[in-house]
Amino acid sequence: IDIKTLRGATGGVTTIDPGYKNTGSCESAITFLDGEKGILRYRGYSIEELAEKADFLEVVYLLIFGELPTKEQLDQFHADIKSKSVVDDDIKKILDAFPKSAHPMGVLSSLTSALTAFNPTSVNVDSEEEMYRAIVKILGKFPVLVAWTLRKKQGLPLDYGDNSLGYVENVLKMMMKKPNEEYVQNQIVVDALDKLLILHADHEQNCSTSTVRIVGSSHAGLFASISAGISALWGPLHGGANQAVLEMLEAIKEDGGDTKKYMAKAKDKSDSFRLMGFGHRVYKNFDPRAKIIKKAADEVLADLGVEDPILDIAKGLEQEALNDPYFVDRKLYPNVDFYSGIIYRAMGIPVEMFTVMFALGRLPGWIAQWREMRLRKEPIGRPRQLYIGETHREFKAIDKR
Numbered sequence: 219i220d221i222k223t224l225r226g227a228t229g230g231v232t233t234i235d236p237g238y239k240n241t242g243s244c245e246s247a248i249t250f251l252d253g254e255k256g257i258l259r260y261r262g263y264s265i266e267e268l269a270e271k272a273d274f275l276e277v278v279y280l281l282i283f284g285e286l287p288t289k290e291q292l293d294q295f296h297a298d299i300k301s302k303s304v305v306d307d308d309i310k311k312i313l314d315a316f317p318k319s320a321h322p323m324g325v326l327s328s329l330t331s332a333l334t335a336f337n338p339t340s341v342n343v344d345s346e347e348e349m350y351r352a353i354v355k356i357l358g359k360f361p362v363l364v365a366w367t368l369r370k371k372q373g374l375p376l377d378y379g380d381n382s383l384g385y386v387e388n389v390l391k392m393m394m395k396k397p398n399e400e401y402v403q404n405q406i407v408v409d410a411l412d413k414l415l416i417l418h419a420d421h422e423q424n425c426s427t428s429t430v431r432i433v434g435s436s437h438a439g440l441f442a443s444i445s446a447g448i449s450a451l452w453g454p455l456h457g458g459a460n461q462a463v464l465e466m467l468e469a470i471k472e473d474g475g476d477t478k479k480y481m482a483k484a485k486d487k488s489d490s491f492r493l494m495g496f497g498h499r500v501y502k503n504f505d506p507r508a509k510i511i512k513k514a515a516d517e518v519l520a521d522l523g524v525e526d527p528i529l530d531i532a533k534g535l536e537q538e539a540l541n542d543p544y545f546v547d548r549k550l551y552p553n554v555d556f557y558s559g560i561i562y563r564a565m566g567i568p569v570e571m572f573t574v575m576f577a578l579g580r581l582p583g584w585i586a587q588w589r590e591m592r593l594r595k596e597p598i599g600r601p602r603q604l605y606i607g608e609t610h611r612e613f614k615a616i617d618k619r
């Protein structure tokens with residue numbers, strides 16, 4: 219039977235694969251991942267080397283356009299991003315309308331969606347030039363939205379960035395600058411954030427990226443697709459895990475630091491509690507990003523002179539899990555987010571913002587995947603189902619039910 223027959227309009231063969239555990243949705247030349255061996259590469263470059271030697275904006279360029287940029291290409295790209303970094307002042311009114319208690323991920327996703335209304339020419343993009351313009355716009359405006367989301371939460375005045383700074387330096391300053399205080403850049407914090415953003419920048423067809431591709435496949439615009447990706451990232455089984463990890467570590471500390479008690483809870487099938495930051499759909503070996511982050515957490519805390527008892531609890535849990543048959547048999551290792559929150563906390567970033575920081579890092583991956591999907595002219599994403607409901611029923615008038 220040829221593939222066209224299989225895809226016949228009246229049915230054909232449908233594979234049922236809940237969670238798409240074994241279903242490929244696309245061909246992609248962006249990120250290579252071998253979950254058994256613990257290998258992750260962006261466009262063929264190993265994550266270890268990129269985290270060590272590249273800066274975030276170079277990785278953004280690499281993911282989206284497929285090659286490491288020359289100095290001229292990078293300067294031009296950065297200049298284009300900076301020229302589009304102003305966000306319409308009316309966005310501030312939308313932000314104003316949110317309650318202070320709103321979760322930053324909900325705010326960020328709404329504001330990103332609102333960008334569509336203020337930039338209508340970025341919606342229907344077909345040519346590479348139009349795509350490029352939409353891409354530099356979102357890369358320019360997104361850090362402003364991230365910073366404003368935090369500042370709204372903290373009741374601080376909103377400001378635009380400082381375009382004389384690097385991409386990561388700028389977003390940090392926009393987030394952290396306090397009114398009436400001189401802002402002094404801390405290079406340790408800048409470098410640590412750069413590394414964290416690189417490690418989060420893409421991860422092939424994860425939940426949020428698949429969401430971006432499927433929304434984009436209907437030719438909804440880039441900003442709408444990214445907004446949907448932010449919502450998908452929010453959940454604790456995906457990007458929201460970084461917040462959940464820290465809250466879990468805090469709870470263990472408050473409860474006297476008894477890690478064994480929480481290990482037992484995680485293994486107890488009658489309890490829905492899971493060890494947050496452990497396990498991964500694809501990695502059945504150490505998440506290579508977790509190794510880099512664990513080392514970075516040690517260095518950043520030492521450099522900043524922060525002693526955080528939560529780091530010891532995290533290391534204790536990891537050691538116990540590595541020696542526990544439940545975790546060993548199921549190949550549950552720490553994932554990227556087990557240690558990232560500890561670094562964010564040391565940087566002074568509030569816990570509710572952790573997943574927003576993940577979104578800032580994942581933005582280039584979402585863009586690269588959306589662009590690849592559009593350039594390859596992929597068809598609209600539309601999975602099938604196996605219907606298990608009632609067969610045909612006669613309608614009954616309301617007084618007869």
Ligand code: ACO
Nearest residue numbers: 454455456457459484492493494495496497498499548553
């Ligand atoms: N704690 C305890 N048990 C776990 C955990 C955990 N963190 N993760 C998986 N398991 C167990 C499951 O109960 C299941 O056991 P069983 O076979 O006895 O029923 C087995 O391991 C397989 O788990 P699944 O849920 O089937 O694996 P899946 O691939 O669907 O889920 C996921 C992967 C969602 C990441 C899961 O491991 C999890 O919930 N982890 C905690 C949340 C987390 O850290 N998410 C971040 C992922 S990384 C990221 O998105 C950036």
